[in-house]
Amino acid sequence: MNNLASVWGRARGVAIAAIVLSFLMVLSAVPMRPFSDAAAAGQTTLRIGMMEPIDSLNPQIGINDNAYVFYGLVYDFLISVNDDLGPKANLAESWYRVPDAVPYGSVWQYNLTHGAKWHDGEPFTAADVVFTVSYQTGVNWSTMWAYQPYTLLIDYAEAVDPHTVRIHFMNPDTGLPTVCTFGDSLMIPILPEHIWKKIPVAQGAFSYANPDPVGTGPFMCTERIYDEFLSGNRITLVRNPDYHLGPVKFDRLILEFYLEATAMVIDLQRGAIDLAALTAPSYDNLLDWLESHPSAPIGTYAGLTCTSYSIDIGTCMKYNSDPDYNTLRMDPAVMEAMALATDKEFIRDNIYMGFAEVGYSLMSPIYGGLYWEPNATERYDYSIEEANLILDAAGYTVDSDGIRRCAPDNPYKGFKDRLELKILVEIELPEDVATAKFLKDEWREIGIDLEVDLVDAGTWNNVVYGGNYDLCISYWSGDPDPNYIIYTQTQKALEGWSENWYYSEEYDENYTKSVLELSIASRIQYVKNCEKHTYEDKAWIVTVYPYGCYGWREDHFTGWGDWGLDPGRQLANFWSANQLFFDLEPISTNEPPSVLFDLAAGVNGTAVQVTAWAWDPEGEAMTYYLDYGDGTNLTGDIPEDGELSLSHTYTRATTFMMNLTVSDPTTGVSTESYAVIVEDGTNVPPSNIRIRPSDMSKLWADEEMDYLVTAKDVDGDPLSVDVCWDDGSDNYSVGLSSTSSIQTSEVAHTYGMGEFAINVTVDDGTYEVTLWFVLSVSDEKPAGTNWLIIVVAGGAVAAAAVVGLMLWKRRGAKEEEDVRLP
Amino acid sequence: MAQNFSRYFFKRLLYVLITIYFILTFNFFLFRVMPADVEDILIPKGADEATKEALREYYGLDRSYLEQYVDYLGGFLHGELGKSISVRVGAEVTEVLAVYVPNTLLLVGFGTILAVFVGVVLGRETAWRRGKLADRIGSSFFIVFYCMPTFLFALVMLMLVTHYFPSWPARGTFSDDYYDLDLFGKIIDRIQYMLLPMFALVIETIAAFSIVTRSSLIDVLTEDYMVTAVAKGLRGRQVLRAHAMPNAMLPVVTTVAINVGWVLSGSIMIEIIFSYQGLGYLTWDAVWGQDYPVMQAVFMLETVAVLFANFIADMMLFKLDPRVKV
Structure with missing residues (x-):
């Protein structure tokens, strides 16, 4: 039995080692190829949630709706669709029926843009259009099935010059030239000849994976596109900065694929995605949720799809x-x-x-x-x-x-x-x-x-x-x-x-x-x-x-438009260069710093203490520019605790208007305050009056918060302070001792949601100064960071390890327990 | 007469190889005797005759079954499993598997290992304290989580966790910044994405392993040699550890071996709810899309995994159970 026990013990040791080893082995098998593009941090990203991954990167093969959306982002058509579903110039800047063609309407001419390039840098020319047409017509027609309703009537295409193409139409029954009504609506993605000419037609139509799609569209694939396609997790596209119709206003577009709609609704609700293509039941759930969260910044649309589903x-x-x-x-x-x-x-x-x-x-x-x-x-x-x-x-x-x-x-x-x-x-x-x-x-x-x-x-x-x-x-x-x-x-x-x-x-x-x-x-x-x-x-x-059912975040992007009035803006518009993507503009999530610039007061010719407090919601470093109002100014960094305290000597007895600008790396905010300077021997009014929450990052409704009330009297007069909270609760009154330095009192208070004008009155026996501070309290607690749960999970793992270790060490200590035999 | 271990090892290995061969053969014919013609599945209807002919040649359908069979076996030995025809059209099946297998190994593999250790410990402790409060609580836990539909538990957990931890990922296998992370960052990222589905997955298997361990251990504790062990002076945990557990582990080892089938087929419902791209979802997708090359490969992989696990279990039983040697 001892032998068996040792086998069991060894097996346990080996198993633990195996866990560690296999974890490392499996990690070594997951994709770890570094992505050479710019780091994702700081990039603006449009995330679109969709049900079902795309089924092919090849625009001649894919059949699901999401695959078509993908093709419309990467590839261009000669002519796109505007908001009203009418024709819109894309690779073809203009087009017309060639007047001298017989019969009239049997030949369409397309004047191509000079500004388009393939994503790999090759120039786009008429030869690419001719190739795309030839690849799918004539003897190839029956094999190249994907766009047959269009190619059925096409006889051939010819390049008039490097930027002009003519397409000749024919009656498929007679083989004779014939008029074609839909020459301005050929919804065929244009392919790069230099890549696709190497792909045999049968493969192109049925089995070519197209692992590195190269188009002329507003978005480009990254070098990891094929890995992403295989995994079905997400597809990451980056902005084409040289797009011939002008680049979009955000850096990346990510298609996030869901297998279950509940998770997609949750992600839309909490802002993990910006746009969601929903099923009817999940859309219904979203509407129910929005009824109970009317302030949620989510826009919705449910209506007929632009594809006439x-x-x-x-x-x-x-x-x-x-x-x-x-x-x-x-x-x-x-x-x-x-x-x-x-x-x-x-x-x-x-x-x-x-x-x-x-x-x-x-x-x-x-x-x-x-x-x-x-x-x-x-x-x-x-x-x-x-x-x-x-x-x-x-x-x-x-x-x-x-x-x-x-x-x-x-x-x-x-x-x-x-x-x-x-x-x-x-x-x-x-x-x-x-x-x-x-x-x-x-x-x-x-x-x-x-x-x-x-x-x-x-x-x-x-x-x-x-x-x-x-x-x-x-x-x-x-x-x-x-x-x-x-x-x-x-x-x-x-x-x-x-x-x-x-x-x-x-x-x-x-x-x-x-x-x-x-x-x-x-x-x-x-x-x-x-x-x-x-x-x-x-x-x-x-x-x-x-109906197509969609929800989107209005606090992340502007420019969504009305998808009912303008059906061409719907996500389902996959006919390339959807105007929606060009109108979407990311809303900066960076909030400007909050600044309290205190009233200063002092005697002419002596140093006056100028104080301010600044807080940046994102915790970014801040700088300031201070105009003392007497022709002098100063710049510098705001200390980490946000408390700015400077000394300045004025040479005139008057009231100066000071201006303070505090900036984080993105935005800045300016605020003004007074410096009251009196002649020596005159009573100086109370100054440096302020009230602020002790921790702005934890200020939310119905949570108690400590507030710091500060004031100073240069003459050293005792101060009586009265705080009116503006929420119907009793005022807070406190006396501050007789001293010429800044005095602070701390008081706890609980606010509900809303905006409050806090009124602070300070009396030194001679002057009574009243200041107003506006405080906005939000209804929801700020989102926690991943670190919180990482710490919790780490703690749990550590606790488990400690318990395991203790059990391991105490494995012989319970020998005294009775054996409960039957 | 007791068997030699190496003789036993090679004998079992031979059985495994023979089984794999039969399953390979079964796999080949399975997709050729189903109601839908394999040619109808592999060759699109819209193709013209020349294309159809080219595709027949490409898939080897223009040759006899025997030739196709030999090619199929040769391809398998060389790791050529064909190309996906609907799940990821045109991609090599090996490329598809290379993405899905690690995801499943991480999720279900570690989930199973965790479930075995926790389940065995819980089963042991509840059996040891049978009838006491700890046993009653533990057994209730087993029954509740064993009976609760996994998808229900997963959905509830998804909603709760995402509500209280708004930045916790609700879907996928890793973040979009994953490729830019260093090794430590990748590990943290993977764990973050894996924790929810793994927890939803293991809670049921923990209960299952606990139930098996508990009932097995209670049986062992009624054996006469337990009385003998006590009579010769051993006490408490010493009896449990040295005499009861090794014998109680025999059915547990077998159960774990059987359960390994799940390691590769994964848990479809869990993977769908958390949009986790594992083999379970791949199997589901391949079956719906009639992607026979992918289906063949996945079924083969799962079969080999189960056989391999059983082989390992046999080897462990040889060491654990002297009766096997006879």
């Missing part, structure tokens, strides 16, 4: 889908009944907690004049009764279990004749899951048995893009020009873009006309026709347009 129930319109699936889903009567039995208002109010609007087509009201909404006769208002009538009329009977069966001659009948449908839902989207479960109950009332199939995103993609399903819940976002979003329902989009496999000749005709039509009025009509088709054909039942 919509939630859509899709019916798979692929006729040759797997026979396991129910072809009755494509029966127009069934599709109409499902549309009628979908209570969109319930979904908006309950599942989206009111942070959404009822939807109709893939284009939300954010499109303004292009938005189409059904009128009273066109609209399918929620009605279970009407849905049942339609199914009855279409020959669907109800079985004993309440599920409907189609008529034997129903042309949509495949292998199944009962309305048993499966709806495919991504399990990680809680609102979609709730919607599907709600529909399961609702549609049961019209005789549809809906099986909710919860799958992961990968499976969802495979099944949906393979066309083997009944119904699904999906979402769409679009670009400012409607071309992008309406393209998704065209025949060209069937392989890879379309989830519902919808195809309609009429829809395609309207789409084609919409992109080829130069007349704005006609184009609007074609776009609206597409929206109407989407609504009426019901391959998409668009349930809601969810």
Whole structure:
């Protein structure tokens, strides 16, 4: 047994050694590459909290919303989007349809900026634009999938000169030149030719990690970007000081990724992040918190997103889908009944907690004049009764279990004749899951048995893009020009873009006309026709347009603007050079010093004591400039305790106006006081009167604080001091002994929150002097530093170590205890 | 007849290697017999035929299963685990793991070590004082924290700590100034970010290890050789330390070995709540994104970790338990 005991003892020793050793080993494995840029300290940083890390650094691959935001910060487009979602000059300073091109509108010319450079210092030229277009068009078009709605119509690009580019458009069906309406809205990030020409197209489209993104955008990646991307913790970007549209007004932008929204709300509340892209429930929580903290400097916005985000129930319109699936889903009567039995208002109010609007087509009201909404006769208002009538009329009977069966001659009948449908839902989207479960109950009332199939995103993609399903819940976002979003329902989009496999000749005709039509009025009509088709054909039942929900710190930055009136300022505007970032200006958190400059008094020709007290909230070193008011002045450093005491001799008997300026390294504050100089033999009034908290750093509401009351009488007269606190409490009165030096009295007092004008009256028997001091008391205790918790944690560790050591040393001392055997 | 240690060592090592081989093989076929076709997962639908062909060749899908299998084993031996296809598109799986594994080792590894030591001590003391006030308090503690959902405890802790210590980090693995810090600064930074999730994580495992230790020790204390030890003059803690604990540790060692699976898979809920980028979150992300190369690597890593821990446990048991030698 002794042997076993020693094994156990040795094992314990080895284990402790192993802890230390493995800690060092693991630390040696974590990234420790020093960052060569300027130290982060003192830099102004905009921190943006987001759910979900970006999925790729490659703008040809990434698909999540945050990845697009990242691309819009690092890369530029030819033309960006202004606050109203209209075109704004970026890499292209101006653009127009080339007048002599046939047909007119088939060639667009872009006059490029001369001021842009790639982040690695290489000059940006027309060759880069030509390369970007060539990389994604022609034989590469089908592989380079990311921007196909734009590249579909592009024939080729040519460089007229190093700063002029022309893009030629063609009809993809005929190969002939054709007009293009969206030449001023080509939302394609421009890539550096000198880097991307080495990347084969297939890799560029599907597997190239782009570990060191180089763009021309307002923000540049650091040398640790790839490590940061891999870790999914945060992405740090630094200001591009040479940005061709002018640099932003802060040094760094950090995207902070959260996996859980609660922590993000907490960080916004306590100011650890400046802007948060929130989920609806977390936004609701934030609003609740703001109700109980109305003075919190947090701005909020919840409204339609500039990307026209919509939630859509899709019916798979692929006729040759797997026979396991129910072809009755494509029966127009069934599709109409499902549309009628979908209570969109319930979904908006309950599942989206009111942070959404009822939807109709893939284009939300954010499109303004292009938005189409059904009128009273066109609209399918929620009605279970009407849905049942339609199914009855279409020959669907109800079985004993309440599920409907189609008529034997129903042309949509495949292998199944009962309305048993499966709806495919991504399990990680809680609102979609709730919607599907709600529909399961609702549609049961019209005789549809809906099986909710919860799958992961990968499976969802495979099944949906393979066309083997009944119904699904999906979402769409679009670009400012409607071309992008309406393209998704065209025949060209069937392989890879379309989830519902919808195809309609009429829809395609309207789409084609919409992109080829130069007349704005006609184009609007074609776009609206597409929206109407989407609504009426019901391959998409668009349930809601969810709001984008954001919160931001108004005490950290100014210039947020109104995201409802100016949707182009939303964080979701990823179309490069978002004006928001150029308007944001950091608010200096440095507070100026507080200064009490005391009244001085004395006799002509003798030294007068001039006193002041200064305190800097940040504890920074302070300097002063003192103008005695008689033509002389003095500069110097404020002592560490803040007490400034100087001696000065005036040569005239009068009252001088003194001026004192106290500065910390960032700001300064000036204050004035009097020096009352009398002739010898005349009574000198009380002077150097002051009241101040003993410790400004601990001054907060409802906490007792000691106040120091000081005064002096040069003649040595006894002083009676009366302090009126200005909060309704009793005055404090004290007598100061007869002496010619400064006397101090200490008194405790507790203030509530607010601003108080403290009145101090000092009487020497001849003169009564009254001075006012204004004191502001805040409602919350100042934030502690990390050191506090480090000390606490250190103390706990030390205590544990001490206890452990004592136990170790006393391990033989308890031998006397009885063994409690059974 | 008693076994020789080196013979026992090599025999167990051989079993481990054989198991790893079978698991590697299982891993290979697992992702090829699942309902979704591996080609559908690896090759995007939007690609044209030439690209699809190039990608088939890139992933080796144009070859027979046997050839793919041989390539797969060869790649594993050379540390080539492929490229991520959805979690971090295009990145080498080894690069992804190199970021996540240290985070998990720091968090869950140290958490487990801490939990073992604290749990065993608490279990020992409550067993030794069974029926007394200390035992009743301790046992209540075990039961409450063992039953409490980890995510609930973590959320409550997140809110409390961030409220009372406003500058304490609530998310992530290290600060944005981490790269600029010296070694000491890095250690402090890591500890600061790790403390909350680690505390949330260990509180349950402490309870689990305490329960095992307590019940095991109480069983041992009822054995006849305890009476013998007392009869021959040993007293109190001497009996506990020299006779009871070594035998009571046997099931604890086994429990710890089993628990090592958690060291690498981490605790998904904890990592999500504190946005801590560990292997648990990576596994979750890879499964949702059907990132098969990452999934294969993570599953393999977890399997090897469990096997290795069991191997170590076997070696310790050989030393601790004479019956194993027979």
